[in-house]
Each structure stands twice: as C-alpha cells, then as structure tokens.
Amino acid sequence: MIVTRFAPSPNGPLHLGHAYAAIVAHDLARARDGRFLLRIEDIDGERSRPEFTAQFLEDLTWLGLAWDGAPIAQSDRIVAHAAAGDRLKAMGLLYPCCCTRAEIAATARATGPDGPVYPGTCRGRAVDPEGAAWRLDVAAAMAMTGPLEWSDETAGPQIARADLFGDVVLLRKDLPGSYHLAVTLDDAADAVTLVTRGADLFASTHVHRLLQALLGLPVPVWHHHPLLVDPEGRKLAKRRGSPSLAERRLAGEDGRTLAQALRDHCFPAGISLSQRLDCAP
Numbered sequence: 001m002i003v004t005r006f007a008p009s010p011n012g013p014l015h016l017g018h019a020y021a022a023i024v025a026h027d028l029a030r031a032r033d034g035r036f037l038l039r040i041e042d043i044d045g046e047r048s049r050p051e052f053t054a055q056f057l058e059d060l061t062w063l064g065l066a067w068d069g070a071p072i073a074q075s076d077r078i079v080a081h082a083a084a085g086d087r088l089k090a091m092g093l094l095y096p097c098c099c100t101r102a103e104i105a106a107t108a109r110a111t112g113p114d115g116p117v118y119p120g121t122c123r124g125r126a127v128d129p130e131g132a133a134w135r136l137d138v139a140a141a142m143a144m145t146g147p148l149e150w151s152d153e154t155a156g157p158q159i160a161r162a163d164l165f166g167d168v169v170l171l172r173k174d175l176p177g178s179y180h181l182a183v184t185l186d187d188a189a190d191a192v193t194l195v196t197r198g199a200d201l202f203a204s205t206h207v208h209r210l211l212q213a214l215l216g217l218p219v220p221v222w223h224h225h226p227l228l229v230d231p232e233g234r235k236l237a238k239r240r241g242s243p244s245l246a247e248r249r250l251a252g253e254d255g256r257t258l259a260q261a262l263r264d265h266c267f268p269a270g271i272s273l274s275q276r277l278d279c280a281p
Contacts, residue, residue: 002034003193009041010052013244014059017228017236020262024225025196026065038067041074059245062255081177096132097122113203117166134171138162145213153223162210184208188217196223229274
C-alpha cells in the first residue's frame with residue numbers, strides 16, 4: 001500500500017506553497033487507495049512553536065484534507081536520531097567539525113546544491129567533540145556502499161551522487177540529527193513508500209539514499225513536484241512574507257475552493273508554477 005506524508009516545520013505559518021505540497025501528497029495517496037500521514041518536524045529548537053502546529057491542523061482541515069492516524073511529532077524520535085548517529089560513529093563514518101560557515105565559504109573549492117562544499121578541513125584533524133557538529137565522511141561511506149540508485153516518478157532512475165554535497169552535517173551542535181538524518185529515519189519509521197516534496201529538495205535525495213544504504217533502511221520512490229514561485233521566480237517562503245493560509249482562512253475565504261484552484265493550477269496573481277527540476281547527474 002502506498003504511504004505518503006506532509007511534514008511541515010512549526011516555525012512559521014503555512015502558505016500557498018505548503019498547501020500545494022500537502023495537496024500533492026494527499027491526492028496521490030487517495031488516488032491509489034493509500035495512506036496520507038501528517039508529521040510535524042518540531043525539533044528546530046526555540047523556532048518550533050506549538051501554536052503553529054495547532055494552526056496547521058486547522059489550515060489542512062480548512063483545505064478539505066484529511067490525514068490518516070494521529071499527527072506524528074518528530075520530537076518523539078530524538079533518541080532514535082541520536083542512536084543512528086552513534087551507529088554511524090561506530091562505523092567510523094562521522095567526524096567532529098568546528099568550522100564556521102564563514103570559514104567554509106572562505107576555503108571551499110566548489111559549490112554544490114546547498115552552496116559552498118565543505119572542503120574537509122576537520123577530516124583527520126584532532127577536534128574536541130564537545131560542542132562540535134558531526135559530518136559524514138561521504139567518500140568513505142560511498143566506498144562502503146558501492147554504487148546506488150534511486151527513482152523519481154517524474155525524472156526517472158537516478159544515480160546517487162552524495163559527493164555533490166561534500167561531507168554533510170548529520171549531527172548538529174544543538175540537535176542529535178540534521179534534516180538529512182532525521183527525515184531519512186522518520187520516513188523509514190513511518191513506512192513511507194512515496195516521498196513527495198518540492199523540486200528544490202531533489203538533490204538532497206542523493207544524500208538520503210546513501211544514508212538508507214548505510215543504515216539498512218527501506219528505499220521508497222520519490223515524487224518531486226514543481227514549486228509555486230513569485231514573479232522573480234523565487235519559491236514562496238515564510239521569511240519573505242508570503243500570505244499565510246491562516247490569514248486567508250480567518251478572512252473568510254473558502255478553503256476547499258482554494259484547494260481545487262491549486263489542483264487546477266489557477267494561482268493568485270503574481271504566483272506561478274516552476275517547472276524546474278534539479279536533476280543532478
């Protein structure tokens with residue numbers, strides 16, 4: 001049975017881009033007699049606020065979307081995230097890093113999907129692990145797993161290229177799991193078979209496929225959908241003040257009508273659908 005999920009972070013209100021992502025995941029599950037899960041990714045420290053979680057439930061219900069089972073809290077899995085990190089350490093694949101973003105930007109020799117690629121400064125160097133982030137030795141990990149593939153419903157078969165990112169952070173200084181580690185573990189724990197998300201996260205799947213192989217996790221299929229973008233071609237974002245669903249809901253707009261308009265690609269003025277899909281080689 002197909003299982004999809006919508007996994008917002010409660011660090012700000014949902015906007016039309018989130019609505020579109022939730023509708024894609026919901027509708028794919030319903031069209032294939034599957035399950036649609038709601039997971040709240042609430043481990044981002046003080047930025048995660050419970051009032052946004054309550055707002056999310058109201059927003060999704062207003063759109064006419066129903067999820068299966070109780071909402072899942074990512075914070076309930078922090079122990080599991082830390083255990084996976086310990087396992088990767090025991091495999092000799094993680095090393096502590098004390099480099100700042102400014103230092104990385106100044107010393108990087110290449111640019112990857114997330115910006116400057118970490119040049120491996122702390123790899124093989126004595127670093128006090130107290131207060132350090134832990135990075136994955138991607139070259140060593142890829143040598144351990146051998147070649148890997150994954151598949152996207154739109155882009156087709158892909159060769160995993162986690163090396164495009166360099167040695168990514170898996171254990172943050174303030175959390176036992178970065179986005180890459182937490183989302184990979186959580187999708188496996190939730191038995192997600194079809195990972196739906198925006199095309200801006202396409203390249204991240206290379207890293208997630210590597211982690212699945214290292215940790216013996218099941219491999220889903222992915223479905224990366226286009227993004228809603230503003231007139232400058234930028235994806236809608238909380239930090240740029242994109243109108244929230246809550247504002248629309250409280251203003252009396254009909255949520256089900258809005259959801260159908262999004263399905264039909266009838267977007268408000270100044271918003272369009274990007275067809276760009278970052279298919280890294």
